[in-house]
Amino acid sequence: MGKAVDLLPGTLDMLILKAVSLKPLHGYGVLLRIRQISGEALDIPQGSLYPALYRLEHQALIVAEWGQSENNRRAKYYSLTTAGRRRLREETAGWNRLASAIAAALNTTPEEV
Numbered sequence: 001m002g003k004a005v006d007l008l009p010g011t012l013d014m015l016i017l018k019a020v021s022l023k024p025l026h027g028y029g030v031l032l033r034i035r036q037i038s039g040e041a042l043d044i045p046q047g048s049l050y051p052a053l054y055r056l057e058h059q060a061l062i063v064a065e066w067g068q069s070e071n072n073r074r075a076k077y078y079s080l081t082t083a084g085r086r087r088l089r090e091e092t093a094g095w096n097r098l099a100s101a102i103a104a105a106l107n108t109t110p111e112e113v
Contacts, residue, residue, distance in 0.1 A: 016030055020062055020080055
């Protein structure tokens with residue numbers, strides 16, 4: 001795969017919500033899931049992830065429950081709350097509108113102006 005891309009401000013929370021919407025994950029699992037679902041294009045630094053998880057938990061968009069990781073270690077597993085699902089739907093819709101508008105602008109030809 002090519003060079004990793006930088007995240008736009010405000011997209012990390014949406015990506016975390018998407019990752020944990022697929023199944024409950026521990027912190028490092030969230031990093032791996034984001035990398036996987038982005039086709040290896042997004043690599044989130046742990047120093048950015050954990051403050052975002054704390055912030056989302058504080059906003060009651062995700063909840064944490066202690067469990068056992070794949071390597072038998074105690075880990076916090078995160079899942080979406082109802083408010084988190086609603087926020088993910090709203091953020092996804094907004095992002096899709098923005099991406100469509102930018103794509104339309106970038107695909108405009110001189111004949112269309």
